[in-house]
Amino acid sequence: MYLLRATDISHSFDYELFSNLSLSLKTKEKIAITGVSGSGKSTFLHILATLLKPTKGDVNILSKDIASLNMKQLNSMRSKEIGIIFQAHYLFKGFSALENVKVVSILSGTDLDEQLFKKLNISHVMNNKISNLSGGQQQRVSIARVLTKKPAIIFADEPTGNLDAKTANELMDIFDDYIIKNNAGFIIVTHDDSIANKCDKIFHLENKELNRVK
Ligand SMILES: Nc1ncnc2c1ncn2[C@@H]1O[C@H](COP(=O)(O)OP(=O)(O)OP(=O)(O)O)[C@@H](O)[C@H]1O
Ligand SMILES: [Mg+2]
Helix, strand or coil: CEEEEEEEEEEEEEEEEEEEEEEEEEECCHHHEEEECCHHHHHHHHHHHHCCCCCCCEEECCCEEHHHHHHHHHHHHHHEEEEECCCCCCCCCCCCHHHHHHHHHHHHHHCCCCCHHHCCHHHHHHCCCCCHCCCCHHHHHHHHHHHHHHCEEEEEECCCCCHHHHHHHHHHHHHHHHHHHHHEEEEECCHHHHHHHEEEEEEEEEECCCCCCC
8 A cells, every 4th residue: 555655756946956756655654765865865755744735737636736735635644644754853852851741642643662762762761852852862752753753754865964873774674673563665865885884775865866776
């Protein structure tokens, strides 16, 4: 079953960034998108994650055409089915790590998962304020927050950027475990070839085109 199908996606800001990109994501599948800085990876990911309307083309998520949804339906899809890990993470700085995750569990009616905090190696800092955590710890709290929501599709923009190789690999195992257990899918933008290679498929964005390289 397809979780996501994007067809002939084009986008322009003041110039054409890319044109006719197509990509499909199946249940339990992990896809990596690579490309040089400025090639449009984040822009494409934002389009796939419904945050940005493409200049041309269609995005279909869980058999729904995104362009045909009204604001209420779109917000419902974003809050229940879509989990996004941004290049810059947006945690509430004045709150503790635990409070940041609790907000999501309350909003989406899911349980807190102590095992997940343990796996992410953040159990011991859950009561600390975000501003007192390291960059890598903050990144892992933002990942705990996204997984707590139990989304069908996880979109991640360089989630391993602040992490050492060992922690980054462990993190990929956590995503792997999550998508298998929850019949979910995963799309990651990364500069790191070893991380990309842990995915089922790799696409390279270059010269406005998306080419499959694995
Ligand atoms: N809102 C915007 N308005 C105008 N131009 C934009 C906007 N967002 C991105 N751009 C431009 O589009 C191009 C692609 O940006 P994007 O962030 O998608 O690149 P990227 O491949 O993710 O790069 P990086 O690897 O550095 O994160 C850049 O030249 C950027 O300046
Ligand atoms: Mg980017």
